[in-house]
Amino acid sequence: MTTPAKKLFCRILAISALTGLLAACTPPPTAPPTSNLSLDMRRLQSAMERQEQTIQSLSGQIAELDSRLQRQAEELEQLRQAPQQQRTVSPPVQAAPEQGETAAPIQADGSPTEIYLQAFADYASGRYQAATHGFTTFLQRFPNNSYASNAQFWLGDCYFNQQQYPQAIQEFTRVLNDYPNAPKSPDALLKIATAQLQLGATVEARQTVDTLNRRFPKSPATQKALELAIP
Numbered sequence: 189m190t191t192p193a194k195k196l197f198c199r200i201l202a203i204s205a206l207t208g209l210l211a212a213c214t215p216p217p218t219a220p221p222t223s224n225l226s227l228d229m230r231r232l233q234s235a236m237e238r239q240e241q242t243i244q245s246l247s248g249q250i251a252e253l254d255s256r257l258q259r260q261a262e263e264l265e266q267l268r269q270a271p272q273q274q275r276t277v278s279p280p281v282q283a284a285p286e287q288g289e290t291a292a293p294i295q296a297d298g299s300p301t302e303i304y305l306q307a308f309a310d311y312a313s314g315r316y317q318a319a320t321h322g323f324t325t326f327l328q329r330f331p332n333n334s335y336a337s338n339a340q341f342w343l344g345d346c347y348f349n350q351q352q353y354p355q356a357i358q359e360f361t362r363v364l365n366d367y368p369n370a371p372k373s374p375d376a377l378l379k380i381a382t383a384q385l386q387l388g389a390t391v392e393a394r395q396t397v398d399t400l401n402r403r404f405p406k407s408p409a410t411q412k413a414l415e416l417a418i419p
Contacts, residue, residue, distance in 0.1 A: 300329075300330045303325060303326045303330075304333075304339060307319050307323045307339070307342070311342050311346060314349075316350050317350075320343060320347070324343065327339055327343070336367065337371070337372060340359065340367060341363050344357075344363065344376065344379065347359060348382075353383040353387050356379065356383050357383050360379050364376055364377070373404070374409035377396055377399060377400040377403075377404070378400060378413055381397050381400065385416060397416065
């Protein structure tokens with residue numbers, strides 16, 4: 189090999205060695221920080237879980253309100269299908285006044301449907317004192333009417349919605365005792381358990397739910413009872 193060729197060969201070897209040395213000394217690519225990314229992901233997941241819980245809570249409240257409105261609509265539809273003459277015998281029953289007013293007497297010749305319809309209309313409108321007066325009058329005058337068990341249930345619900353839980357429990361219990369085959373018996377038990385929870389009577393509430401599960405295992409009220417947070 190000639191001298192110039194040797195020099196060229198040696199220069200190539202030197203350049204290759206220097207390139208390898210520089211490559212070995214070059215630091216590896218910087219990896220993206222994972223700690224901050226993981227923290228952000230955990231925060232995002234926590235926020236999504238809170239939002240999901242909020243949505244589930246709102247969905248439950250909407251379902252309960254929709255169920256209540258549906259029951260009221262069914263109740264009113266049944267009343268509309270009652271014989272027309274029962275609703276036109278006398279003028280509408282005067283509702284009980286709010287506090288500070290003089291109570292108007294119930295019409296002596298009011299029909300059962302008329303009195304019930306007026307009381308239920310007051311209940312659906314949130315006039316619970318007037319509805320209590322109407323349902324009580326209905327039950328006193330027509331205890332064996334086909335709407336009596338429903339009137340007893342709505343009477344209990346009037347007290348429940350006014351947070352008068354001991355009186356509500358008493359009225360709901362009458363649904364079970366006086367009308368053992370009432371369609372609203374499962375709902376009455378659910379309301380009793382809920383009122384007992386509001387009063388802090390967790391043992392009694394658990395017993396009531398057990399009774400509901402035993403007597404009406406397939407009722408919608410039994411399914412709703414699963415949502416009660418009994419300690």
